[in-house]
Amino acid sequence: xxxxxxxxxxxxxxxxxxxxxxxxxxxxxxxxxxxxxxxxxxxxxxxxxxxxxxxxxxxxxxxxxxxxxxxxxxxxxxxxxxxxxxxxxxxxxxxxxxxxxxxxxxxxxxxxxxxxxxxxxxxxxxxxxxxxxxxxxxxxxxxxxxxxxxxxxx
Amino acid sequence: xxxxxxxxxxxxxxxxxxxxxxxxxxxxxxxxxxxxxxxxxxxxxxxxxxxxxxxxxxxxxxxxxxxxxxxxxxxxxxxxxxxxxxxxxxxxxxxxxxxxxxxxxxxxxxxxxxxxxxxxxxxxxxxxxxxxxxxxxxxxxxxxxxxxxxxxxxxxxxxxxxxxxxxxxxxxxxxxxxxxxxxxxxxxxxxxxxxxxxxxxxxxxxxxxxxxxxxxxxxxxxxxxxxxxxxxxxxxxxxxxxxxxxxxxxxxxxxxxxxxxxxxxxxxxxxxxxxxxxxxxxxxxxxxxxxxxxxxxxxxxxxxxxxxxxxxxxxxxxxxxxxxxxxxxxxxxxxxxxxxxxxxxxxxxxxxxxxxxxxxxxxxxxxxxxxxxxxxxxxxxxxxxxxxxxxxxxxxxxxxxxxxxxxxxxxxxxxxxxxxxxxx
Ligand code: SF4
Ligand code: FES
Numbered sequence: 001x002x003x004x005x006x007x008x009x010x011x012x013x014x015x016x017x018x019x020x021x022x023x024x025x026x027x028x029x030x031x032x033x034x035x036x037x038x039x040x041x042x043x044x045x046x047x048x049x050x051x052x053x054x055x056x057x058x059x060x061x062x063x064x065x066x067x068x069x070x071x072x073x074x075x076x077x078x079x080x081x082x083x084x085x086x087x088x089x090x091x092x093x094x095x096x097x098x099x100x101x102x103x104x105x106x107x108x109x110x111x112x113x114x115x116x117x118x119x120x121x122x123x124x125x126x127x128x129x130x131x132x133x134x135x136x137x138x139x140x141x142x143x144x145x146x147x148x149x150x151x152x153x154x
Numbered sequence: 155x156x157x158x159x160x161x162x163x164x165x166x167x168x169x170x171x172x173x174x175x176x177x178x179x180x181x182x183x184x185x186x187x188x189x190x191x192x193x194x195x196x197x198x199x200x201x202x203x204x205x206x207x208x209x210x211x212x213x214x215x216x217x218x219x220x221x222x223x224x225x226x227x228x229x230x231x232x233x234x235x236x237x238x239x240x241x242x243x244x245x246x247x248x249x250x251x252x253x254x255x256x257x258x259x260x261x262x263x264x265x266x267x268x269x270x271x272x273x274x275x276x277x278x279x280x281x282x283x284x285x286x287x288x289x290x291x292x293x294x295x296x297x298x299x300x301x302x303x304x305x306x307x308x309x310x311x312x313x314x315x316x317x318x319x320x321x322x323x324x325x326x327x328x329x330x331x332x333x334x335x336x337x338x339x340x341x342x343x344x345x346x347x348x349x350x351x352x353x354x355x356x357x358x359x360x361x362x363x364x365x366x367x368x369x370x371x372x373x374x375x376x377x378x379x380x381x382x383x384x385x386x387x388x389x390x391x392x393x394x395x396x397x398x399x400x401x402x403x404x405x406x407x408x409x410x411x412x413x414x415x416x417x418x419x420x421x422x423x424x425x426x427x428x429x430x431x432x433x434x435x436x437x438x439x440x441x442x443x444x445x446x447x448x449x450x451x452x453x454x455x456x457x458x459x460x461x462x463x464x465x466x467x468x469x470x471x472x473x474x475x476x477x478x479x480x481x482x483x484x485x486x487x488x489x490x491x492x493x494x495x496x497x498x499x500x501x502x503x504x505x506x507x508x509x510x511x512x513x514x515x516x517x518x519x520x521x522x523x524x525x526x527x528x529x530x531x532x533x534x535x536x537x538x539x540x541x542x543x544x545x546x547x548x549x550x551x552x553x554x555x556x557x558x559x560x561x562x563x564x565x566x567x568x569x570x571x572x573x574x575x576x577x578x
Contacts, residue, residue: 016317016319017317017339018357019338019339019357021338021339021340022337022338023339024339025320025321025322025336025339026319026320028322029281029320029322050339052339056340056341059340059341060339060340060341063324063341063342063498064321064322064323064324065322065323065324066281066282066322066323067322078282081488081491081492082243082244082442082488082492083243083244083442083474083485083488083489083492084243084244084400084401084474086485086488087400087401087402087474087475087476087477087480087485088401088402119282119323120243120323120325120495120496121241121242121243121244121245121246121442122282123240123241123245123246123248123249123280123282123283124246124249125243125244125245125246125398125400125406125472125474126246126398126399126400126406126407126408128400128406132282135281135282135284136284137282137284137285
């Protein structure tokens with residue numbers, strides 16, 4: 001069940017568009033922000049609120065890189081794997097994550113602290129390699145900087 | 155040298171607030187356009203200026219706007235969308251504008267919306283640009299507070315609201331019709347053209363989608379005129395351009411420079427040349443979906459026409475440099491991995507072809523390739539080329555591949571003959 005706050009936040013977004021369903025990405029993000037990911041039940045509730053077919057909402061939810069249809073860890077680490085970061089050593093970054101946390105892309109650490117995912121170009125190619133942690137940008141990375149950054153997220 | 159787009163951007167990139175922006179001459183173009191010009195005058199000025207879209211395709215902006223139905227009985231409402239979904243690998247120019255001078259985009263949107271008769275604007279922003287979102291939200295509230303947005307702007311009959319839409323990360327949203335589907339809350343797959351969005355766009359109504367950098371040029375054209383705009387450039391392609399360089403150069407970055415600045419000047423003067431120990435091997439001039447250029451092209455001016463003449467595209471104007479110690483096969487493999495992953499899956503050649511191309515490249519990269527694979531790759535560059543797929547995603551993906559097969563053929567062949575990557 002969606003909470004009253006979630007419903008209120010979604011309705012605030014609905015008002016910005018000419019059609020209800022246009023707020024569906026916003027709605028998915030609102031719910032995900034509070035619950036970490038979008039379960040089947042959440043999906044049904046949101047679809048009901050926006051008066052759209054559940055399948056169509058699922059087609060949207062599964063399309064985007066930043067909507068999760070499976071549980072994730074407390075923090076989501078997105079490592080840019082696009083060309084400029086790759087040229088500047090993104091592989092050393094993912095190797096470091098694998099070594100230190102025992103996770104590859106798509107996996108969550110055993111203590112459920114981090115989920116590591118690849119992400120296309122973060123528009124920060126002049127300061128490559130780059131990654132996001134919970135949406136916050138960290139650039140000019142090297143393996144030891146990665147350790148330093150992740151210490152801050154427990 | 156005049157730098158209209160980035161004049162307000164300070165070294166720490168902290169944007170001007172509305173007072174600072176107005177003191178620097180901001181919102182003057184709104185006054186000029188709404189009080190002294192008709193929408194047709196603004197359209198004529200932009201057409202006359204020769205401004206071409208800065209999102210990658212380079213289509214003339216005035217012409218794009220002119221496809222909006224006009225006059226009595228033309229459908230309403232109409233929409234203007236700022237495409238701020240910057241996700242082309244190697245491209246980081248719009249972020250500079252969005253974070254560094256959000257009011258300039260808003261002003262550009264007001265003047266442009268006036269020209270095309272739009273009453274609602276959306277900024278379609280990628281979700282990863284959090285700082286930009288925060289700054290845009292603040293700037294939109296400030297502009298509304300001063301009456302630059304809302305009902306009857308400057309007491310005229312013109313009203314405009316602008317909303318910020320943050321997306322959820324998918325490259326294809328940069329394609330204008332996929333963007334419209336995304337904004338409507340549908341799966342972001344491209345739509346057939348025609349009808350073009352200017353006739354049937356958002357919710358079936360006339361819609362213009364313009365790139366951020368394109369819109370940011372508009373206030374300056376209104377203030378200073380078409381001749382001034384043409385004079386900013388070193389070539390026939392008008393204006394300045396935000397160029398960028400990434401890869402193993404001494405000072406990667408982005409700079410606003412006259413359109414037509416040469417690749418060599420960008421690399422050597424602005425990016426400081428190659429880092430110690432590395433030599434220049436090639437460059438993707440305008441993002442991941444452009445053809446490689448090599449040493450013999452270094453003196454080419456970076457404008458739409460000159461780069462096209464060399465068989466590549468200006469694209470977003472942000473270059474990615476390949477050095478002599480990086481494997482070109484692996485680089486193309488990385489690029490095709492991106493394109494295969496970001497295919498929207500709507501049409502078969504792209505959905506099935508790109509993963510196949512990626513697999514062939516993975517095999518060659520790993521030393522498991524066969525010489526026939528090169529023919530298969532060549533074949534795909536044709537079968538996924540222009541006109542074979544529903545949108546330009548797959549043809550764009552083929553540009554770095556086809557040019558790599560041409561300029562770095564030896565590297566492909568050595569991988570196959572030696573059954574290993576010679577760079578590792
Ligand atoms: S070319 Fe690719 S991205 Fe474009 S419509 Fe076809 S499948 Fe989608
Ligand atoms: S390629 Fe990683 S930020 Fe652009």
